[in-house]
Amino acid sequence: MMEAAAPSGSPFVAVDGRDLKACADGECEVLVRTGDQIPNDGGAGPLSVAIQAGRVGLAPASGGMGEAVSGPPGMVHRINRQEIVVVAVQGSEGIIRLSKK
Numbered sequence: 001m002m003e004a005a006a007p008s009g010s011p012f013v014a015v016d017g018r019d020l021k022a023c024a025d026g027e028c029e030v031l032v033r034t035g036d037q038i039p040n041d042g043g044a045g046p047l048s049v050a051i052q053a054g055r056v057g058l059a060p061a062s063g064g065m066g067e068a069v070s071g072p073p074g075m076v077h078r079i080n081r082q083e084i085v086v087v088a089v090q091g092s093e094g095i096i097r098l099s100k101k
Helices: 022-025
Strands: 028-033 047-052 055-060 069-071 074-079 082-090 093-101
Touching: 022 028, 022 069, 028 047, 047 093, 055 082, 069 074
Parallel strands: none
Antiparallel strands: 028 093, 047 055, 055 069, 074 082, 082 093
């Protein structure tokens, strides 16, 4: 599902910085890079990150959501009770926001 998503601040200033463990409860905004593993108990399960061509890709890690999602800044995807937003992408880094709905 694609919807507009407003950044929470200046590009590449994530609320939780690079603290991926902040996502463990399913609520965070973090700076991600390819290869990152995001702990997540918000509905989508643990996530594996890949960034390519201005898009953030998230795939299940260790029995996660079941299907991969990918999108440019502004992409909003809902899985179970979780919302995943691609806030921004620049080069090999991106900002994603996870929240429970």
